[in-house]
Amino acid sequence: MPLDAGLLGDLAGIVGPHHVIVDPAIRAGYEVDWTGRFRGRAGAVLRPGDLAETAAVVELCRQHGIGLVPQGGNTGLVGGGVPADAAYDVVVLSTRRISWIGDPDAVPGQVAVGAGTTLAELQRALGRAGAELGVDLASRDSATVGGMAATNAGGMRVMSHGTMRAQVTGIEVVLGDGRIVSQMRGLSKDTSGYDLSGLVVGSEGTLGVLTALRLKTIQLAERRAVAMIGVATIEAAVEIALGLSRDRDAGLRAAEVVRGATIERTCAARGTAPPYEGRHDWHLLVECAGNLDPLPAMARVLGDHAGLIGGSALAGEGRQLSEIWAHRERLTEVLARLGPPRKLDVSLPLAAMGAFVEGGAAALGRLVPGAEMHVFGHLLDGNLHLNVLGVPDDAGEAVDGALLRLTVDAGGSIGAEHGIGRAKRQWLHLVRPPDEIEVFRRVKQAFDPEGILNPGCLLPDPLPA
Ligand code: FAD
Ligand code: MLT
Ligand code: ZN
Secondary structure (H helix, E strand, C coil), X not given: CCCXXXXXXXXXXXXXXXXXXXXXXXHHHHHECCCCCCECCCCEEECCCCHHHHHHHHHHHHHHCCEEEEECXXXXXXXXXXXXXXXXXXXXXXXXXXXXXXXXXXXXXXXXXECCCEHHHHHHHHHHCCEECCCCCCCCCCCXXXXXXXXXXXXXXXXXXXXXXXXEEEEEEEECCCCEEEECCCCCCCCCCCCHHHHHCCCCCCCEEEEEEEEECEECCCEEEEEEEEECCHHHHHHHHHHHHHCCCCCEEEEEXXXXXXXXXXXXXXXXXXXXXXXXXXXXXXXXXXXXXXXHHHHHHHHHCHHHCCEEEXXXXXXXXXXXXXXXXXXXXXXXXXXCCEEEEEECCHHHHHHHHHHHHHHHHHHCCCCEEEEEEEHHXXXXXXXXXXXXXXXXXXXXXXXXXXHHHCCCECCCCCCCCCCCHHHHHXXXXXXXXXXXXXXXXXXXXXXXXXXXXXCCCCCCC
16 A cells, blocks of 8 residues: 555655655656666655654654665665565665765774765765775765665775775664664774674665764775786686785785676677787786885786786776776676676685586576576685576576575575675575574564564565464
């Protein structure tokens, strides 16, 4: 049933009538995810402007038993930021208006920021103060820091600075029972009990609505250099990347990998040439950064590995650097245009990646002959993104199941950095035993006793009694 007029009026009294969206045409953009694969219906989209409005909305929804789906930039890739199904008793709570950036110089090495601020907005503000965030994603123009914390996002620099969890030094959050937890003091040390922020980070909007964060910042790297390298095996890519990571002068901060067929397919779709001649089974993209020009050290280490390198392109700061990065950063968008693909985001032991890709491609060939398995990812994190094109809808679950089972058999995890969302909750049991899922449910019960926050996300449905 649509939300009743009295409740809509009360919600408008909290956030202002312009920020209660019921018009289906405007709501539509909030009801479908970035991939176009997940969609649902919301009784309204609510756009609170601050902590007090967010807390009042959560409390009112709690009293009326209305589900709330927190949404930031809606760039998530597992369907967690949109309503689960056609139920009208769910609203989307968009945080985009909660956008502000505190003084980057107020506490050295930290910044306070509203949860609805986009990563790009934060990067620009920090850049002016000679700082940056340790996490960077290609979705930076839309992804919000609240969404990034809620998914414990990773991206290109995890190998040097960790995931989003490692950047968070404080949170302000409205829990499902309406309580506000605010830990925004910016203390470097605090062992006074349970780490609530560690639980909320990565909880995909199922425990609380983040309204503000305190994040670590790092010194802006003054000089950067990139190289893209064609190699025959993923093991060779690992060896070169590890060589760079061990060299003190190189300052390796990103090591990305892309399968050869994926570069060929996406370059053709973009109407652009691959970065160098020849066909290579894998491409490694590395970025080094520091206060001195990292290019000479990078070139020296690559020279030491010349026997493994089939082709390469190197660049310091400038247009060529962006063009090399575009071969990696534009993959998601280009593959989305060619698909939508079945998207899986897995992590594996480094030594297992090569055999896993071979086994996955063979299993896929048996299930859906002719389907294409595109692969790219964050190499030294052991994080591969599988994007499978050409899978009919009725074979999708079988393909996901086969690839996720292979992942677990190889000692990996079914969710590396995108979360579980709606896409993978039925597969959670592959990596979390029943006892752990039961502990998850108890944590959920403690933070959100009425289960109003993001129903149908992350946790599998309980088994029938
Ligand atoms: P949304 O999509 O709006 O929401 C994601 C989840 O967080 C949902 O479960 C939602 O309910 C919850 N949520 C959102 N805001 C809040 C809040 N304030 N409080 C509580 N819960 C909240 N991800 C990576 O990890 N690494 C990458 O390299 C990467 N690259 C990407 C590149 C592209 C081109 C695209 C489209 C996506 C990419 N992503 C990547 C995925 C995505 O950008 C991240 O998951 C990002 O963290 C989502 O942020 P968002 O603001 O868009 O969140
Ligand atoms: C990336 O690394 O580019 C992202 O996580 C997005 C994706 O997997 O498509
Ligand atoms: Zn990624």
